Amino acid sequence: DTAVSQTPKYLVTQMGNDKSIKCEQNLGHDTMYWYKQDSKKFLKIMFSYNNKELIINETVPNRFSPKSPDKAHLNLHINSLELGDSAVYFCASSHRTSGRSGETQYFGPGTRLLVL
């Protein structure tokens, strides 16, 4: 069983289009994240939701809008795609417990976005 899944795995689209990426986790975690990894492998946090509440909103263009319909799902919608949006987008989840073992993040397989 896949713990954290993302769709689609690959996304090739034209500049100016709007696209969505979906993420689902079946680990029972209460916190989910979106990361962007650029060509130099730098993994930067974009958003985080805890129990459907937005708790991290980094300096990201407002063309990016996350949505969490429930604890197990976190989607990312991108409007007016630009060349610079080309990257790998990773979803991750963790469980906020009183113990530190809950801090471990589990990553999805990534969505490779190429904007032409």
Next chain:
Amino acid sequence: QKEVEQNSGPLSVPEGAIASLNCTYSDRGSQSFFWYRQYSGKSPELIMFIYSNGDKEDGRFTAQLNKASQYVSLLIRDSQPSDSATYLCAVKRLGTYKYIFGTGTRLKVLA
């Protein structure tokens, strides 16, 4: 200064040797430290986490933390070609959700 710094490498070591990967961080409030391995085209996977100063061993892997000097390292003993990957260091403040990653060190283990 970057928040989490790693030498990008590549770090090349012969098979069977010890690979030593280093990471420094700028936020003295960081209290949780993680090492992830990422194979080319794959997602990061957790190798180890460490919270207390000193060494923590797990099989062939040893994480070392020195909060006074603000560095954390990962030692891989008996390196294997299958260890060839990019190793990402991440830090976090206790009670927060924000993980800050370094840019990773690419390790090549030569057979």
